[in-house]
Amino acid sequence: MDTNKALRLVCDPGLEDICAAEAQKLQGEMPGSAAVAVPGEIRSGMAYLQQPSTDTPGLLRLRTAYYILQDLGNLTASGDAMIPALADLAAATDIPGLATAASFRVCTERFGDHPFASGDVNRRVGAVIGARTPARVQLDNPELTVRVDIRNDTAWMGIQLHPESLxxxxxxxxxxxxxxxxxxxxxxxQMGMRYLRDYESQADAHPAGLTVVDPCCGSGTILLEAAAMLPDATVLGGDIDEAAVAGSIENALAAGVAPRLDIRTWDATHLEEHLAAGSVDLVVTNPPFGVRLGARLNFRDFYLQLLQAAARILRPGGGLVLLAGKKRGLFNYLLRDLPEWRQMDARVIEIGGSFPGLFVLQRV
Ligand SMILES: C[S@@+](CC[C@H](N)C(=O)[O-])C[C@H]1O[C@@H](n2cnc3c(N)ncnc32)[C@H](O)[C@@H]1O
Incomplete structure (x- = not known):
């Protein structure tokens, strides 16, 4: 692949294919375009979009990416050799826009053990770029952001196509x-929508659209995203904690989507008290991770009750997408004896140094 012509997308480690597929969809069915995960990297948190359309503003609607980058090059170097190698790349590579920019900054993100800090890379690469331009260094809102992504011994340099993280x-x-x-x-x-069975016929039967539920909504992130991504959907959520319910309603108001959402105080293990059997198309949730409540919660009973409650409210062919934290092995184990669920996808993702399991199940 000619990475010079590709755009590089920085996303969550473990969701590279989902991000690539979203980018692909956003830029339409361009003949010959294809998105691939970075070769040789497991959970790299990066994907390439080949033959990107010239419609960058369209791509800025990506919801699964943090950054969209025009690649400047990549290299492999270990230990103390990494920063000099990056400095050489910054000195030699053509940096579009550098000649005319009034300000720039260098931002680095690293995964892996290194004998240097990200700030060391920013300073050294920034000094090299600064020597090539009259542009001043400006950390907030500069005209040009050069981004360095380091994954163990491999580094990529690129120009960010938008000012802030998406x-x-x-x-x-x-x-x-x-x-x-x-x-x-x-x-x-997006993963839930991918595996929803009979979606088209269901949409015919219910012109108002899908019904999506997050039974453990916390601050409401999944509900806000569902309201934005699925404009015709009915979006419901709830939490056992009244402060979370009040907070998620405040968040919905701040996001301007409160009229779209129905948020209640409820117990996720007794959803049948609030929702009719078979009335829901998609349940998407991240229940307690086991960090704060862990000591008090019997995860085996909680997961079984949650799965039972979801099975009751979901229609056949409907989907459950669940993020299981510390107890992902237990969740996986419990599924073996539950014939009402078909596993469509299961993977480990990374969130800030922890590795939860992401499960996509279909209600049989
Ligand atoms: C990991 S947090 C969810 C975070 C949420 N996705 C967000 O973006 O803020 C888990 C939530 O589950 C809620 N919870 C725990 N047990 C519950 C239960 N039995 N029924 C409903 N919610 C519950 C907790 O109060 C907490 O807000």
Missing amino acids: DKRYRWAFRPRVTLRTTIAAGML
Whole structure:
């Protein structure tokens, strides 16, 4: 692949294919275009979009990517050799827009063990680029952002095609520590839609659209994403914690989607008290991870009750997308004895150094 002609997308490790597929869809059915994960990298958190359309503003609607980058090149170097190699690349490569930009910055993100910090890369690469241009260094809102992504011994350099990370799309009134990344919420919804059986015929039967539920909504990230991505859907959510319900309603108001959402205080293991049997198309949720409640919660009973409750409200062919934290092995194990669920996808993703399991199940 000619990566010079490709755009590089930075996304959540484990969701590369989902991000690539979304980008592919956004730019339409261009003949010959294809999106592929970065070769040789497991959970790289990057994908390439080949033959990108010239409609970059269209791509900025991507919900599963943090950054869209025009690639400047990549290299492999280990240990102390990495920063000099990046400095050489920054000195030699053509950086579009550098000659005319009034300001620039260098931003680095690293995965892996390195004998240097990201700030060391920013300073050294920034000094090399600064020597090539009259542009001043400006950390906030510069005209040009050069981004360096380091995954172990491989580094990529690119120009960011937008000022801020694309996941910063809400003004949060309520944001507890457990708030899910918007990109992951979007990816979970996209995965659920992918495996929804009889979606077209269901849409005919219910012109009002799909019904999507997050039974453990916390601050409401999945609900906000569902409202934005599925304009015709009925979107419902709830939480056992009244503060979370009040907070997610505040977040929905701040995002301007409150009239689209129905958010209630409920127990996710007794959804039948609120929703009719077979009335829901998609349940998308990340229940407690086991970090805060872990000591008190019997995960085996909780997961079984949650699965039973979801099975009751979902129509046959409907989907459940669930992120299981520390106890992902237990969740996987429990599924073996539950014939009402067919596993469509199961994978491990990465969120800030933890590795939850993402399961997509279909109600048989
Ligand atoms: C990991 S957080 C969800 C985070 C959410 N996706 C967000 O973006 O903020 C899990 C949530 O499940 C809620 N919860 C725990 N047990 C529950 C139950 N039995 N019924 C409903 N919600 C429950 C917790 O109060 C917490 O808000």
